[in-house]
Amino acid sequence: MASGEAPTWEEVARSHGRFLYTVAYRLTGNHEDAQDLVQEVMLRVQRGLATYRPGSMEGWLSRIATNAFLDDVRRRRRRPVEALPDDPDRTVPAARGADEALAASSLPDDVQAALAGLPPDYRAAVVLCDVVGLPYHEIAEMLDVPVGTVRSRIHRGRALLREVLAP
Amino acid sequence: VTHLGDALSALLDGELTPAEARAAEAHLGACEPCRHELAATSAARSLVRGLPVVDPPFGVFERLRRPAWRRGVAAVTGGAAAAVLLLVLTTPPADPVEPPVRALVERHAASASAGGDPVTELVSVGVPVAPEP
Numbered sequence: 001m002a003s004g005e006a007p008t009w010e011e012v013a014r015s016h017g018r019f020l021y022t023v024a025y026r027l028t029g030n031h032e033d034a035q036d037l038v039q040e041v042m043l044r045v046q047r048g049l050a051t052y053r054p055g056s057m058e059g060w061l062s063r064i065a066t067n068a069f070l071d072d073v074r075r076r077r078r079r080p081v082e083a084l085p086d087d088p089d090r091t092v093p094a095a096r097g098a099d100e101a102l103a104a105s106s107l108p109d110d111v112q113a114a115l116a117g118l119p120p121d122y123r124a125a126v127v128l129c130d131v132v133g134l135p136y137h138e139i140a141e142m143l144d145v146p147v148g149t150v151r152s153r154i155h156r157g158r159a160l161l162r163e164v165l166a167p
Numbered sequence: 168v169t170h171l172g173d174a175l176s177a178l179l180d181g182e183l184t185p186a187e188a189r190a191a192e193a194h195l196g197a198c199e200p201c202r203h204e205l206a207a208t209s210a211a212r213s214l215v216r217g218l219p220v221v222d223p224p225f226g227v228f229e230r231l232r233r234p235a236w237r238r239g240v241a242a243v244t245g246g247a248a249a250a251v252l253l254l255v256l257t258t259p260p261a262d263p264v265e266p267p268v269r270a271l272v273e274r275h276a277a278s279a280s281a282g283g284d285p286v287t288e289l290v291s292v293g294v295p296v297a298p299e300p
Contacts, residue, residue, distance in 0.1 A: 035223075035227055108218050111218055115215065130212060136180070151176060154180070155177075158208050165211070
């Protein structure tokens with residue numbers, strides 16, 4: 001890829017498909033929504049809607065994915081019929097042992113389910129920090145909030161995960 | 168005593184300045200609740216960081232990638248179909264034909280009664296009304 005040029009569709013799919021899918025799955029919490037999100041990201045990549053800036057390709061894709069995810073969340077909120085509080089996919093797994101046993105006993109599916117139970121804004125911050133591995137200032141820029149807000153969302157997100165996984 | 172709160176996450180993520188980090192460490196040395204919260208926060212952080220990469224289900228990207236010409240055709244035919252549908256939906260139904268029957272009848276009745284002789288009325292259309300002498 002020439003530096004400074006937006007990557008082509010094929011480059012993204014071939015070299016970053018797994019990364020993009022992983023981020024989409026961690027954000028949405030299920031395969032159906034993850035595929036829809038990937039489709040939306042690829043559409044934005046293809047249309048050149050998202051301005052590519054030379055740098056980390058994964059950071060760029062994460063930004064598009066997170067924005068598309070949060071756009072979708074806001075759209076769904078405007079249609080309250082679809083916001084089913086009893087959605088079984090959102091059910092949080094059963095309680096487990098103490099903090100000390102947390103890391104040993106939590107299966108990835110349980111962690112993913114707990115992640116899916118976080119408020120979308122917290123989830124986005126936690127995924128960008130702990131799945132993508134971005135520094136706070138980049139997350140703040142992506143989400144268009146102050147760094148202090150990012151720090152607070154990440155910490156509260158982790159506290160909620162802990163409560164769910166090891167009450 | 169002010170506890171560290173979200174500075175604990177910042178500490179774990181390396182987001183504190185060296186001075187802030189030293190102050191946080193000093194506080195942790197003296198504060199059992201903060202030490203406990205640090206351990207719990209660290210465990211939650213590790214769990215998310217330890218989540219595996221997720222393989223996309225087979226064909227996810229391939230399904231999105233159709234030949235450009237086919238997308239073009241789909242866009243054109245889809246556009247044409249949408250235009251036709253829009254035309255159908257937005258064209259108002261034609262007004263039903265309503266001949267002014269009542270007005271015609273009344274006009275006819277008025278002229279007929281005024282003339283008093285329905286037969287002479289027919290002169291204008293060239294019908295002989297009287298026998299030739």
